[in-house]
Amino acid sequence: MGSVNADSNGNRRRIRYVVAGLWQFATRRRTTAVALGILLCLLLLAAVGPYVAPFDADELRVTDRLQPPNRTHLLGTDHFGRDILSRALQGTRITLLLGVSISAFALCVGLPLGMLAGFFDRFGLVVMRVVDAIMAFPAIILALALMAILGKPGIPNVVLAIGLVWAPRMIRVVYSATLALRESVFVEAARALGANTSRILLRHIAINLISPVIVQTTFTFAFSIMEVAALNFLGVGIPPHVASWGGMMNEGKTYVIRAPWIILFPGLFLATAVLSFNLVGDALRDRLDPKLRGVA
Amino acid sequence: MLTFVARRAVGLVVSTLLVITITFLLMQMIPGDPASVMLGSNATPEQIERLRDTWGLNEPIYGQFVQYIVNFLQGNLGESLFHHKPVLGIIGQRAETSLWLGLAALIVVVGLGIPAGVLASIRPNGLTDNIMLLVALAGASIPSFWLGLMLMTLFAGHLGWLPSSGFTSILETGNLGNLRNLILPAFSLGFVNAALVARTARSSMLDVLQADYITTARAKGLREWGVIMKHAFRNASIPIVTVISFTFASLLSGAVVTESVFALPGVGSLIVQSVLKRDYPVIQGVMFVVAVLYVVVNFLTDLSYALLDPRIRYR
Numbered sequence A: 001m002g003s004v005n006a007d008s009n010g011n012r013r014r015i016r017y018v019v020a021g022l023w024q025f026a027t028r029r030r031t032t033a034v035a036l037g038i039l040l041c042l043l044l045l046a047a048v049g050p051y052v053a054p055f056d057a058d059e060l061r062v063t064d065r066l067q068p069p070n071r072t073h074l075l076g077t078d079h080f081g082r083d084i085l086s087r088a089l090q091g092t093r094i095t096l097l098l099g100v101s102i103s104a105f106a107l108c109v110g111l112p113l114g115m116l117a118g119f120f121d122r123f124g125l126v127v128m129r130v131v132d133a134i135m136a137f138p139a140i141i142l143a144l145a146l147m148a149i150l151g152k153p154g155i156p157n158v159v160l161a162i163g164l165v166w167a168p169r170m171i172r173v174v175y176s177a178t179l180a181l182r183e184s185v186f187v188e189a190a191r192a193l194g195a196n197t198s199r200i201l202l203r204h205i206a207i208n209l210i211s212p213v214i215v216q217t218t219f220t221f222a223f224s225i226m227e228v229a230a231l232n233f234l235g236v237g238i239p240p241h242v243a244s245w246g247g248m249m250n251e252g253k254t255y256v257i258r259a260p261w262i263i264l265f266p267g268l269f270l271a272t273a274v275l276s277f278n279l280v281g282d283a284l285r286d287r288l289d290p291k292l293r294g295v296a
Numbered sequence B: 001m002l003t004f005v006a007r008r009a010v011g012l013v014v015s016t017l018l019v020i021t022i023t024f025l026l027m028q029m030i031p032g033d034p035a036s037v038m039l040g041s042n043a044t045p046e047q048i049e050r051l052r053d054t055w056g057l058n059e060p061i062y063g064q065f066v067q068y069i070v071n072f073l074q075g076n077l078g079e080s081l082f083h084h085k086p087v088l089g090i091i092g093q094r095a096e097t098s099l100w101l102g103l104a105a106l107i108v109v110v111g112l113g114i115p116a117g118v119l120a121s122i123r124p125n126g127l128t129d130n131i132m133l134l135v136a137l138a139g140a141s142i143p144s145f146w147l148g149l150m151l152m153t154l155f156a157g158h159l160g161w162l163p164s165s166g167f168t169s170i171l172e173t174g175n176l177g178n179l180r181n182l183i184l185p186a187f188s189l190g191f192v193n194a195a196l197v198a199r200t201a202r203s204s205m206l207d208v209l210q211a212d213y214i215t216t217a218r219a220k221g222l223r224e225w226g227v228i229m230k231h232a233f234r235n236a237s238i239p240i241v242t243v244i245s246f247t248f249a250s251l252l253s254g255a256v257v258t259e260s261v262f263a264l265p266g267v268g269s270l271i272v273q274s275v276l277k278r279d280y281p282v283i284q285g286v287m288f289v290v291a292v293l294y295v296v297v298n299f300l301t302d303l304s305y306a307l308l309d310p311r312i313r314y315r
Helices: A002-028 A030-052 A084-119 A121-135 A139-150 A155-182 A185-192 A197-234 A245-255 A261-288 B002-028 B034-039 B045-054 B061-073 B087-122 B127-141 B144-158 B176-209 B212-219 B224-261 B267-277 B280-308 B310-314
Strands: none
Touching (some): A002 A030, A002 A261, A030 A261, A084 A245, A084 A261, A121 A155, A139 A155, A139 B002, A139 B280, A155 A197, A197 A245, A197 A261, A197 B224, A245 B144, A261 B127, B002 B061, B002 B280, B034 B045, B087 B127, B087 B224, B087 B280, B127 B176, B144 B176, B144 B224, B176 B224, B267 B280
């Protein structure tokens, strides 16, 4: 019994330690706290948004079209009389969903490939040449071409197109971190103790890649939701009838001078989300890896 | 210096070949037979067979690839499915607008970014520095198309100071006044990057201003402005040049969206229209031209390092 208690005590202490660390990270700088607060709000809105939205996001009310912000429609209505606030809330969910999927995709492709490229010289030479060549294509142009090649607009294709744009950037970050780790003393020690390659990669290198990878994932998230919005704005992202921030701005651009609120508010949602992700990313970078400060 | 240039030139050629390979592979990913996809559903079997022949699609894949590279190196990027004109010619017609826009945006980037960064570095954590930090953060998070639309509402809509969209050739009409149409697009495109350049200029200047030779220069009794411009700025310029060359890539990206917002007839709006129409040869051609441009700019950036810092030539 005693040993079980000691174990759970140890676990509790460890959890308390982690929570204290997170709390310290969240509150040490005011900007980080604000950014994390905004992110939590966005998550909450994504979860409950459609239930608390004042109107149905897709309901057309032609009599209410192009209304400026007022008491009934807090953020106004678009050219079909749809409520901007309700649509923006709906867009929050799809944006976060896409951001998570794209970051996960970039991570799943970038982490293993980057590690292997950093560890095995010849493989690395080939992979990094290809990565460099892919990065010669500006992000949005590559994403547009991929959308054209993949066929129909739709969520899976958007994830694939933008994921393929960001995976090479993840590979590059993991690659250069692995190169440095490979030469470190603890890897040499592990090798001297007779550890095989897979053990070194998984137990000694992968663990130490967590910090740069978390930081890069945050930035991938921020950039990818901006790119999703750009694709939707250009009309080649997800189908136009699904409410998204970029899609709303696309539909509103014809009315921009008469009814700027159609574009103003989705853009503010987007800018706020991107800004808070960038702030959290910066703070994480400073916290996790002081060496990386001011690099990317 | 000559070996330095030669080595970089080899890299340039390798990168260009890889870019061609990637566009080739991407076009292989189009589901179905490329010839029938490219000709659309109204094509007759004879037309499809003829196109398969001209593209060498009946040959094995490595034969196709060799043919593809030869075509590209000869400047034959294929023919548009909709305009029935050579792709290179179409891109050429659109290039003027994009070049003016790029140039104007670059002026915004350099003209706003560098002075702002240098000013911020003179008194770190001062008022200018903090305002700069705030603007830079906002600049990195605001989508350029949204900024463009908002500027359009304000300056073209409410104030009526500037035209809201469109652009006509300056080379054909000889009318420099057309540049007015590019003020709003260039600002919305350049602003984001100006923020980035300002941050880099600031941190690079701060590094250099602590060097011993700056102390020496001050001790010699040089005027502060002379120290900053002549001694600090030139030595701080390498990271700034790097970031401006990155900026170039992001200007290329941003131009796609900005040209669509302001209805400018440039290469960026060309690729968007081609994607919407599935005009694959044009998409492929634009990708190729833009990537090669990017590779060449990187090459020139490397050369400029050697000019700015003589030590790099011998590495």
